[in-house]
Amino acid sequence: MIEIENVSKTFTLHNQGGTVIHVMKGASVSVASGECVALTGASGAGKSTLMRMIYGNYRAASGRILVGGVDVSCAAPREIIALRRTVLGYVSQFLRVVPRVPTLDVVAEPLRAVGVSAQEAEVRATELLRQLNIPETLWGLSPTTFSGGEQQRVNIARGFAYPYPALLLDEPTASLDAHNREVVLSLIEDAKARGAAIVGIFHDEAARDRICDRVIDVTGFTPARAA
Amino acid sequence: MTPLLSVQDLSKMYGGHIGCKDVSFDLYPGEVMGIVGESGSGKSTLLNCMAGHLVPDAGQVVFDTRAEGPQDTVTMSEPERRMLGRTDWAFVHQHARDGLRMGVSAGGNVGERLMAVGARHYGDIRATATDWLERVEIDAGRIDDRPTTFSGGMQQRLQIARNLVTGPRLVFMDEPTGGLDVSVQARLLDLLRGLVRDMGLSAVIVTHDLAVVRLLADRLMVMKSGHVVEQGLTDQVLDDPQHGYTQLLVSSVLQV
Amino acid sequence: MTENAYNFAYLDEQTKRMIRRAILKGLAIPGYQVPFASREMPMPYGWGTGGVQVSAAVLTPEDRFKVIDQGADDTTNAVSIRSFFQRTAGVATTTHTQEATVIQTRHRIPEEPLNEGQILVYQVPIPEPLRFLEPRETETRKMHALEEYGLMHVKLYEDIARHGHIATAYAYPVKVEGRYVMDPSPIPKFDNPKMSGNAAIQLFGAGREQRIYALPPYTQVVSLDFEDHPFEASKADHPCGLCGADDSYLDEVIVDDAGGRMFVCSDTDFCDARQSAGFKGKDAA
Numbered sequence: 001m002i003e004i005e006n007v008s009k010t011f012t013l014h015n016q017g018g019t020v021i022h023v024m025k026g027a028s029v030s031v032a033s034g035e036c037v038a039l040t041g042a043s044g045a046g047k048s049t050l051m052r053m054i055y056g057n058y059r060a061a062s063g064r065i066l067v068g069g070v071d072v073s074c075a076a077p078r079e080i081i082a083l084r085r086t087v088l089g090y091v092s093q094f095l096r097v098v099p100r101v102p103t104l105d106v107v108a109e110p111l112r113a114v115g116v117s118a119q120e121a122e123v124r125a126t127e128l129l130r131q132l133n134i135p136e137t138l139w140g141l142s143p144t145t146f147s148g149g150e151q152q153r154v155n156i157a158r159g160f161a162y163p164y165p166a167l168l169l170d171e172p173t174a175s176l177d178a179h180n181r182e183v184v185l186s187l188i189e190d191a192k193a194r195g196a197a198i199v200g201i202f203h204d205e206a207a208r209d210r211i212c213d214r215v216i217d218v219t220g221f222t223p224a225r226a227a
Numbered sequence: 228m229t230p231l232l233s234v235q236d237l238s239k240m241y242g243g244h245i246g247c248k249d250v251s252f253d254l255y256p257g258e259v260m261g262i263v264g265e266s267g268s269g270k271s272t273l274l275n276c277m278a279g280h281l282v283p284d285a286g287q288v289v290f291d292t293r294a295e296g297p298q299d300t301v302t303m304s305e306p307e308r309r310m311l312g313r314t315d316w317a318f319v320h321q322h323a324r325d326g327l328r329m330g331v332s333a334g335g336n337v338g339e340r341l342m343a344v345g346a347r348h349y350g351d352i353r354a355t356a357t358d359w360l361e362r363v364e365i366d367a368g369r370i371d372d373r374p375t376t377f378s379g380g381m382q383q384r385l386q387i388a389r390n391l392v393t394g395p396r397l398v399f400m401d402e403p404t405g406g407l408d409v410s411v412q413a414r415l416l417d418l419l420r421g422l423v424r425d426m427g428l429s430a431v432i433v434t435h436d437l438a439v440v441r442l443l444a445d446r447l448m449v450m451k452s453g454h455v456v457e458q459g460l461t462d463q464v465l466d467d468p469q470h471g472y473t474q475l476l477v478s479s480v481l482q483v
Numbered sequence: 484m485t486e487n488a489y490n491f492a493y494l495d496e497q498t499k500r501m502i503r504r505a506i507l508k509g510l511a512i513p514g515y516q517v518p519f520a521s522r523e524m525p526m527p528y529g530w531g532t533g534g535v536q537v538s539a540a541v542l543t544p545e546d547r548f549k550v551i552d553q554g555a556d557d558t559t560n561a562v563s564i565r566s567f568f569q570r571t572a573g574v575a576t577t578t579h580t581q582e583a584t585v586i587q588t589r590h591r592i593p594e595e596p597l598n599e600g601q602i603l604v605y606q607v608p609i610p611e612p613l614r615f616l617e618p619r620e621t622e623t624r625k626m627h628a629l630e631e632y633g634l635m636h637v638k639l640y641e642d643i644a645r646h647g648h649i650a651t652a653y654a655y656p657v658k659v660e661g662r663y664v665m666d667p668s669p670i671p672k673f674d675n676p677k678m679s680g681n682a683a684i685q686l687f688g689a690g691r692e693q694r695i696y697a698l699p700p701y702t703q704v705v706s707l708d709f710e711d712h713p714f715e716a717s718k719a720d721h722p723c724g725l726c727g728a729d730d731s732y733l734d735e736v737i738v739d740d741a742g743g744r745m746f747v748c749s750d751t752d753f754c755d756a757r758q759s760a761g762f763k764g765k766d767a768a
């Protein structure tokens with residue numbers, strides 16, 4: 001489902017003397033449907049960078065990144081948008097929403113975007129918010145004012161609203177209590193069971209061990225630093 | 228799939244000064260494209276050339292018309308272009324006063340485009356206007372009030388209703404949230420997102436506000452001195468800018 | 484010297500020629516506003532300088548001239564213009580609609596139907612019907628050229644929204660032969676139907692605005708309206724107090740300090756003719 005072949009990444013800082021920073025080289029990862037792969041490595045090793053490249057958020061310098069048959073590294077914006085709508089989901093650590101939109105609508109939006117009726121989307125959003133223990137009194141409010149943990153759960157609900165066949169998870173269990181952590185882990189397990197290909201970053205080792213089939217240390221893709 | 232709008236090598240000079248130069252892109256149905264750049268970068272010139280408000284010196288603006296398929300709107304006859312301007316195209320001005328008739332009631336403002344395409348039943352026109360006022364969250368009780376009595380945010384929403392009432396397929400927006408309070412901006416952004424989604428609109432939005440494009444636009448084009456220096460997926464351009472100017476632009480945004 | 488110091492009908496022949504060209508163009512394109520080089524006239528703008536120039540351009544020594552102001556032959560404006568042409572053209576004058584060959588009018592169309600060979604000259608203050616909503620002349624001319632008349636209905640929409648019905652009572656916009664939208668000058672909308680299919684030539688002159696437009700005989704003129712608010716040629720719902728006519732346009736006249744009033748025909752010639760024929764209204768002496 002997700003095929004990463006010989007991908008490299010550089011950042012060119014045009015406003016700082018044109019400094020070129022090589023952050024990744026020769027990255028190759030393959031994730032099949034129903035498989036969950038964890039990316040590991042020290043902070044700054046490039047876990048998030050790789051995730052962002054898969055999502056099309058960062059542009060790869062070379063190599064191929066196939067997600068559901070689409071090469072994200074060279075696809076047109078509209079192809080990536082279509083991919084993100086129906087194939088590739090992403091639960092980031094940060095919630096980015098239009099300020100005054102109610103939580104319920106935030107969670108329902110991915111479904112509305114693919115043409116699901118407002119009513120049907122709301123049913124699914126309600127179900128997820130309830131599962132993730134977001135108090136009903138908050139549903140009508142914008143999540144921008146919520147606590148970190150609540151925002152994280154809204155983000156997860158939003159990421160799981162649509163049954164994407166490929167999922168990227170960036171620290172999905174960070175800042176969650178034991179109970180909610182359990183809910184999230186079972187959501188991930190359900191996604192795996194229905195055949196989703198998952199790439200994740202988990203600092204929570206117990207969670208990683210429970211969910212992931214394989215672990216890939218991205219340190220192997222880090223180019224040797226020039227002295 | 229046929230692009231809804233295909234711009235090819237569009238150029239406009241102001242004497243020896245470049246307005247915009249060799250701009251090309253395709254916009255597909257349902258896509259929202261943002262154009263960013265500093266004042267004087269040519270983004271408004273480009274928008275006005277596309278919308279037929281300015282005559283470009285060179286290039287094509289091919290629109291996929293309902294009746295006859297792709298047509299170059301630069302060379303089509305003026306009546307045809309103006310007809311597009313009040314049916315399939317919409318233009319939202321930065322200043323609502325430029326896009327509204329301030330001496331005409333809210334209902335008349337919304338109804339004008341309907342009457343322009345032949346609506347002659349007062350009751351139907353009024354019902355449609357009422358419906359649209361509600362869609363842009365203006366109390367239907369204000370239908371007979373003039374826009375001069377509206378707040379800035381309401382005027383802008385009225386302008387949007389007036390533009391969208393004929394179900395256009397392409398909306399040009401020039402700094403639609405400029406000059407509005409931040410809280411009013413958010414409400415307008417949410418409204419626009421909903422309308423774009425529900426009506427399947429395509430839009431070209433000119434702004435210098437990067438936060439606005441991040442929330443509204445699927446794609447982004449960055450302009451500097453009349454040239455397009457970078458374009459791509461909005462979040463990719465903002466999070467991993469390739470061109471020096473874009474890097475400068477992104478890093479210049481004040482954090483709150 | 485004094486006898487020949489003035490040209491026939493005041494204007495010099497070159498000016499008349501220019502105005503006649505504009506009139507002919509106007510007749511060829513019914514309802515289209517033709518610009519013309521309006522001259523200074525020996526009266527202020529607003530007193531009918533446009534109408535006077537058109538009349539001067541069409542008058543011939545054989546003509547019989549009638550002037551009405553709000554339907555009346557005997558108001559200051561009517562009397563002044565009539566005597567102006569008496570002096571400068573020496574033409575015969577009349578107050579009888581049937582006898583006149585050229586009738587200059589402000590704000591009315593005579594009640595009696597006009598015939599072929601007659602010319603009705605309207606004094607026009609603002610020839611542009613779209614100006615109310617679109618002040619830019621460049622834009623309104625383009626709108627006429629491209630037949631973009633939606634805005635005209637916005638004006639009528641505003642009327643209904645504000646008053647519950649189309650409250651425009653005079654200068655009610657019309658469409659000529661399905662093409663140009665035209666301001667009929669400030670005649671009451673009661674007179675609008677008389678413009679359509681009229682046997683006479685109708686000429687419109689706006690002096691200050693420098694526009695002439697025209698309706699050739701038997702031109703179709705339709706008043707704009709909405710399907711659910713159709714045009715109505717309304718008048719005060721009374722018979723004439725002097726002649727008893729119930730089908731003529733009426734003026735309301737306050738007759739004492741106690742609020743007493745009467746309604747009388749605004750067309751004085753029409754009313755006089757009826758009274759001479761023995762018709763009597765309830766207020767007739």
